[in-house]
Amino acid sequence: MANWTDNIVEKVNTAADAIKNIGDINEVDVATAPREVVWEDGKVKLFHFTREDKPKAKTPVIISYALVNRWAMMDLQPDRSFIRKLISEGIDVYVIDWGYPTRTDRYKSMEDYILGDLDHCVDYVRQAHGIDKVNLLGVCQGGTFSLIYSALNPDKVKNLITLVTPVEFADNDGLLFKWSRDMDVDTMVESFGGLIPGDFLNFGFDLLKPMNKMRKYYGFNDVAKSKDKLMNFLRMEKWVSDSPAQAGETYRKFIKDLYQNNKLAQGTFELGGQVVDLKKISMPVLTIYAKDDHIVPPDSTRPINDLIGSKDKELMEFPGGHIGVFVGSRSQKMLTPAVAQWLVDRDK
Amino acid sequence: MNWMDFNKTGDFWKAWQDSAKGFAGQSQPATDPLKEWWSQQEKFWKDAMEKTTGMLGNQPDLARQWQDMQGNFMKQWMEMAQSAMSKQSSMGTGSTDMWKQFAQQTETWYADAFKHKLPEQLRPHFQTYMDMYKMFTTQWENIQGMIQNGLVEPRMIWQMVSPTQYADAVGKIMGFKPMKDLDEVTRQANRFFEQLRGAALKMFPAAEEQALEMNEAFTNWSNQQTDQFFPFMNSIKEVMKQNLEPYFHVSGDDTQAEVLRSLKEMQFSYLAYLHHSSKLQKMVLDAGAQVLPAMMQEARDSYNKDHELPSFDTFFTDYMNRLENAIVETMHTEEYTATQNQVLASGAKSKMIYDEMLENIFKDWPFMTKREADDLAKETTQLRRRVRDLEARMAKVTTPMNGAPKKATIKEETRTVPVKVSAPASAEEVISRIGKAPKGVADDLKEIKGIGAKLENLLHEMGISTFKQVAKMDDTVYAMIDELIPAFKGRAHRDKWAVQARKLLKAKTLV
Numbered sequence: 032m033a034n035w036t037d038n039i040v041e042k043v044n045t046a047a048d049a050i051k052n053i054g055d056i057n058e059v060d061v062a063t064a065p066r067e068v069v070w071e072d073g074k075v076k077l078f079h080f081t082r083e084d085k086p087k088a089k090t091p092v093i094i095s096y097a098l099v100n101r102w103a104m105m106d107l108q109p110d111r112s113f114i115r116k117l118i119s120e121g122i123d124v125y126v127i128d129w130g131y132p133t134r135t136d137r138y139k140s141m142e143d144y145i146l147g148d149l150d151h152c153v154d155y156v157r158q159a160h161g162i163d164k165v166n167l168l169g170v171c172q173g174g175t176f177s178l179i180y181s182a183l184n185p186d187k188v189k190n191l192i193t194l195v196t197p198v199e200f201a202d203n204d205g206l207l208f209k210w211s212r213d214m215d216v217d218t219m220v221e222s223f224g225g226l227i228p229g230d231f232l233n234f235g236f237d238l239l240k241p242m243n244k245m246r247k248y249y250g251f252n253d254v255a256k257s258k259d260k261l262m263n264f265l266r267m268e269k270w271v272s273d274s275p276a277q278a279g280e281t282y283r284k285f286i287k288d289l290y291q292n293n294k295l296a297q298g299t300f301e302l303g304g305q306v307v308d309l310k311k312i313s314m315p316v317l318t319i320y321a322k323d324d325h326i327v328p329p330d331s332t333r334p335i336n337d338l339i340g341s342k343d344k345e346l347m348e349f350p351g352g353h354i355g356v357f358v359g360s361r362s363q364k365m366l367t368p369a370v371a372q373w374l375v376d377r378d379k
Numbered sequence: 380m381n382w383m384d385f386n387k388t389g390d391f392w393k394a395w396q397d398s399a400k401g402f403a404g405q406s407q408p409a410t411d412p413l414k415e416w417w418s419q420q421e422k423f424w425k426d427a428m429e430k431t432t433g434m435l436g437n438q439p440d441l442a443r444q445w446q447d448m449q450g451n452f453m454k455q456w457m458e459m460a461q462s463a464m465s466k467q468s469s470m471g472t473g474s475t476d477m478w479k480q481f482a483q484q485t486e487t488w489y490a491d492a493f494k495h496k497l498p499e500q501l502r503p504h505f506q507t508y509m510d511m512y513k514m515f516t517t518q519w520e521n522i523q524g525m526i527q528n529g530l531v532e533p534r535m536i537w538q539m540v541s542p543t544q545y546a547d548a549v550g551k552i553m554g555f556k557p558m559k560d561l562d563e564v565t566r567q568a569n570r571f572f573e574q575l576r577g578a579a580l581k582m583f584p585a586a587e588e589q590a591l592e593m594n595e596a597f598t599n600w601s602n603q604q605t606d607q608f609f610p611f612m613n614s615i616k617e618v619m620k621q622n623l624e625p626y627f628h629v630s631g632d633d634t635q636a637e638v639l640r641s642l643k644e645m646q647f648s649y650l651a652y653l654h655h656s657s658k659l660q661k662m663v664l665d666a667g668a669q670v671l672p673a674m675m676q677e678a679r680d681s682y683n684k685d686h687e688l689p690s691f692d693t694f695f696t697d698y699m700n701r702l703e704n705a706i707v708e709t710m711h712t713e714e715y716t717a718t719q720n721q722v723l724a725s726g727a728k729s730k731m732i733y734d735e736m737l738e739n740i741f742k743d744w745p746f747m748t749k750r751e752a753d754d755l756a757k758e759t760t761q762l763r764r765r766v767r768d769l770e771a772r773m774a775k776v777t778t779p780m781n782g783a784p785k786k787a788t789i790k791e792e793t794r795t796v797p798v799k800v801s802a803p804a805s806a807e808e809v810i811s812r813i814g815k816a817p818k819g820v821a822d823d824l825k826e827i828k829g830i831g832a833k834l835e836n837l838l839h840e841m842g843i844s845t846f847k848q849v850a851k852m853d854d855t856v857y858a859m860i861d862e863l864i865p866a867f868k869g870r871a872h873r874d875k876w877a878v879q880a881r882k883l884l885k886a887k888t889l890v
Contacts, residue, residue, distance in 0.1 A: 138757050222730045265496055268497050
């Protein structure tokens, strides 16, 4: 008897709390760290995060996020924000917002992103701070972009950090890699009218662990009865569903040259008429990979360390998955401070 | 005020919990106030959730109603508790069921509210989760019974757990379009395409005929009208007719033949899509179907040892994990990858043919088609690229050999769009833009506000002497004038010379 009463009392209490919390939440806010637009071209923006004190490191860092999903992941909730933590650790932070491509952008290529937008952002920061070189922090696909950029412009990059960044596309068992190898990408790009919808990309990521998109709802009662937990859960949901489409030409080249032909690792990748030689990367490089990453497995990330020409280079393993890198408590306690320290140490 | 003041109700639930605990172990049928309260609760929650899903915060009336109800119940509960205690007895099994039911229902109600807080695209996933959870809770008694009695062979299990229910659940997880019977779906698809072709065969000539008939009927009718309006309107109609010409030729023979051919092609690629999809679905469903029997066999083995059944939560989460593993394992096979790529390619091809067909039908219509928009996008991108190349070349010319360019240049380039003077400013250049004044013709430029005698003289020296010339000035010319006559810099722009001159010209012609 005592058991069922307790049980039911708990259930009814949970229900009462949950309904109150659900009713109270009207707006789910993400990416709340104060910032301003300092540069803008078409749909692409460069944000500078405002800070009150002087940064410890003189050289600011530019974050180049993936074109898939949004950089809001790096500032998802105020108390576990990668960006806020970097700022509080004394780093001056910029982030590139790639925007939401539409059909007008279907011919926008990797060349336009890397030699255009990314280069313009780097130039802006160099000029605004009166410095020759900036720090680059690339995330996932944005990390691959940063590697390519740094190989072509080693004189503009002081230090490079890649987070969960794929570079070796052939030698690994990741499902995305396997599936992409024989995909008829030309037909896909054409049939989507040159713009790969975010939903399609998400569908692919979801399939890698088909239960994930539902398993997270297990125990939603416990989530809903705590207002903080509920808010953070909804923030993640908001991020997951906020997925920009990808410009067809960029997607085509990324799949063909990288996923299918592994050109970057083999030293045959070309951009804007130049062959990209990763050995030209000579600045200090920090490569961070997630041990349980099922989207970008460690096998595709770790080889960065062997492919680059830098003498000062470091591999850092993060115990967790692709997303845990940004929002986990370990990310706050260990990873972000380590990243900041690494940058401060190399700021001379 | 928020609709629920929970400081009050929180206390209330705590009091309720304490007193409920006091009754544990005693037995007496549920008393009326409790039943009454429950039916009120049930009705209220249901109404409240239906009315306010997703926006509970905006219902102050409901909030008050809820508060009142809590207060009333508290009173009733206390009376009942007192009376029950005095009789040394408590709630019976009837009320246990009632509470259980209530708890379950509240969960469903707020699950719905929760769902509406999720982003729209994710709601179906939550629904799938709830469906699966429900499927398991409703089957749980059966599953337990089968484990206890050793009925764990697959054919027994699929008698109790509906294979359709299973296929639906996995289908939703994997985003499958339901396809239970490939033969039947193929028949339906063929029928559909035959109907489409039939319609296209009839529709095209009919559409043309109709359009021409309508046009003729209208012309006849309007010719018979005596209102003065009609001849006027007919002349407009003639112009419109020329513009609308393409509409009447949508049904040209070529278009019809192309549409019919597209439909045939689409039919085949669509059949291929169905065929590959069906194969893919079968692979996944077969792989997942092994999981439940395996788990039940294991549960049976362990029941034989210790006579204990697994808990619902363990069994349910275990099932989700193992189902996923089984599916992922299949997805790692070459066959799955090949089939999935065929599904994607045939689906994409069907859509491409469909797009082409629409393009053909609408190619002469007076709006931009996909192909034209693509051309535009291509040109835009190429232009951006050329601008970038030019900027890079310019930077090479202007950047000092060592060191970064100065801070100021960037601000100018990116934040504002300065008026670029393309050619060096000279009087000749100005005149080439605004035209020469005819010999001996001069307006009184001093009529333009901001131009005094001195400035007029300077302008005359440059060859500017008429309103007509000033009226043609634009920002570029203003910038040149600023450069040539620095003493009056910014004045032309400030006083909008061109606008003033246009007005003066107009006034002159009216005189």
